[in-house]
Amino acid sequence: MKPDLVDSELRAAIFAIDQEQLYIHTAWCVWHEEVQLFDDSFPGGQMPLNGEKGIRSLCVEKQGHNDYARNLIESSSNNELQAVLSRIPQRVESERQLSTHFRWVAYHESQRRKILDLADQGDFVGVRNLYRAFQSHNPNARGLLSCISNYQLKLLIDAI
Known part of the structure; x- marks a missing residue:
């Protein structure tokens, strides 16, 4: 093998980011610390990656410890x-059972009608606030809606 090929492979290995660790720590910022991945529009666009209010800055702030x-x-x-960010909405159900927690608010807390009414009005912020209020006792569930767009939230609402 040529020395420069070995050097470039070694350099790539040294500077490679551990994607799984990056996922774990970034996902924690979203589902536990409520760093919002998507804006409040419908269907919902991703929040900016960089900048003062970007996802990166907010995650760095949440990981201050x-x-x-x-x-x-x-x-x-x-x-x-x-x-890594693109994996979070895809994995929130399998890793954090979002639909189970959402259904708990809808049925156990008798909020289904209120959720449906808010969704009919296009008030997804209201749905998120209602969910957060009824999950305030559970730090592992209250921020889960931060992982999904309003389109994905609408699909979740349609399933209750």
Whole structure:
């Protein structure tokens, strides 16, 4: 093998971000610390990646207590961070059972009619606030709607 090929492969391995660790720490910021992935429009566009109010900055702020996670998020490329962010909405059901928690609010807390009324009015912020209020006792559930767009929330509402 040519020395430059070995050097470039070694360099790539040294500087590669651990995608699974990046996912774990970034996803925690979204579902536990309520860093919103999507704006309030319908169907919902992704929030900016960078900038003062960007997802990266907010996650770095939320990870202020964890140097490793903060450094990992800060040093990830835009492509690496975007790849991780795109996995969060896809995995929130299998990893955090979003629909189970949502149904609990709808049925156990008797909020189904209110959720449907808010959705009919296009008030997805209202649905999110209602869900958060009824899950305020559960730090592992209250922020789960931060992981999904209003379109995905509408699909969740249509299933109750």
